[in-house]
Amino acid sequence: MRPRKTVRVLPGFGLTLGYTLLYLGLVVLMPLGALLAYSLSMSWGDFWATVSAPRVLAAFRLTFGASLAAALVNVAAGLLLAWVLVRYEFPGRKLADALVDLPFALPTAVAGIALAAVLAGNGWVGRWLEPLGLELAFKPAGIVVALIFIGLPFVVRTVQPVLQEAEKELEEAAACLGATRWQTFRHVIFPAIAPALVTGFALAFARAVGEYGSVIFIAGNMPMVSEIAPLIIIGKLEQYDTAGAAAVATVMLLISFAMLLAINALQAWGRRRKGEAA
Numbered sequence: 641m642r643p644r645k646t647v648r649v650l651p652g653f654g655l656t657l658g659y660t661l662l663y664l665g666l667v668v669l670m671p672l673g674a675l676l677a678y679s680l681s682m683s684w685g686d687f688w689a690t691v692s693a694p695r696v697l698a699a700f701r702l703t704f705g706a707s708l709a710a711a712l713v714n715v716a717a718g719l720l721l722a723w724v725l726v727r728y729e730f731p732g733r734k735l736a737d738a739l740v741d742l743p744f745a746l747p748t749a750v751a752g753i754a755l756a757a758v759l760a761g762n763g764w765v766g767r768w769l770e771p772l773g774l775e776l777a778f779k780p781a782g783i784v785v786a787l788i789f790i791g792l793p794f795v796v797r798t799v800q801p802v803l804q805e806a807e808k809e810l811e812e813a814a815a816c817l818g819a820t821r822w823q824t825f826r827h828v829i830f831p832a833i834a835p836a837l838v839t840g841f842a843l844a845f846a847r848a849v850g851e852y853g854s855v856i857f858i859a860g861n862m863p864m865v866s867e868i869a870p871l872i873i874i875g876k877l878e879q880y881d882t883a884g885a886a887a888v889a890t891v892m893l894l895i896s897f898a899m900l901l902a903i904n905a906l907q908a909w910g911r912r913r914k915g916e917a918a
Contacts, residue, residue, distance in 0.1 A: 675893065678886030690887045695863050696872055702780055703869040704895065707848035710787035714844045715837055717788070718795025725796075726803040740797070743790045748853025755786050756857045778860025783868065786854045791844030798840035802833050835907055842903045849896050 679687065690696065725737050743751065759766045759776040766777055776782040806829065814824040852870040859866040869892055876885035 672893070675886050675889055678883055679890040682883045682887060686883075687887050690884045691891045695867070696869070696888060698864045699867050699869040699872045700891070700895075702783065702866070703849060703892070706780060706783045706787055706868075707845050710784050710791055710848050711841050711845040713784075713788050714791045714795045715841050718792055718840060718844075719799055719833070719837065721792070722796045722799040722803055726800060740793050743793050748790065748851065749857070751789060752786065752854040752857030755782070755789065755854065759785065759858060777858055778862070778866060780866055782858040782860075783855055783866065786858050787848040787851060790851055790854055791848050794843035794847060795837070795840035798843065799833055799836045802836040806832055838903060838907050842900055846896060846900065849892065 682690070721740065725733065725740075756763070756777060758764050759769075759782055761767065761770050761775075761777065763777070766775075769776065776785055810828050814828050819827070850870065852868070852874070855868055856871060859868060859871075861867050861871055869888060873885045873888050876882075876888065
């Protein structure tokens, strides 16, 4: 008896693989290749002089440092928010759930103007914070606040489905066996949501590194103080220094790729360890 042929919804492997590689090549690899080509048009000495300038290094430190801080804050805040939205019923829960997606839909320039209006010295919040010595507008701290705002949905929407699918019976069993709330969270809940948390962190970090519109309005854009790397790139393009802009962008690309690669390796190690434990 001849084995029955498997009926697939999509076309064959060769066609779908070819389309996938073509699409990725046109949308992802071609722009990155053009970026590297512009960078290679410079000599190594010019490239190093561009990316190692004190102003550029300060922008790198601020961009990646603020992005890392914002992503870490979003991991904790996003987990708490996702937990409340999934585990509790309260008036306005659906509205709160919808508001989480607002930074996705809101134009980044609008977000920047809104944050500046709130955090500036004469803003709704800034007028009360500045007398206490807490200045957020036109400072690195304001950049972190802006990046937290635009990155929070990535963590919430990554963790929320995992919490919804989690088996509450395991938590009840842990409680029946005498586990405390902290022990239940540490040994039952956290291992299940850890991969989603890492993914949310990676997405929030990647978005924060490349953010421009919501940051320039709140940063003040002062060189060596509150100037981000994307603004350096824009400035070089306005000066028709395409190669210099490509050099700065290449360093950002390499650092971001290295960090995402490390995060993916951490995720793979976590899955492997979880499989061995099972």
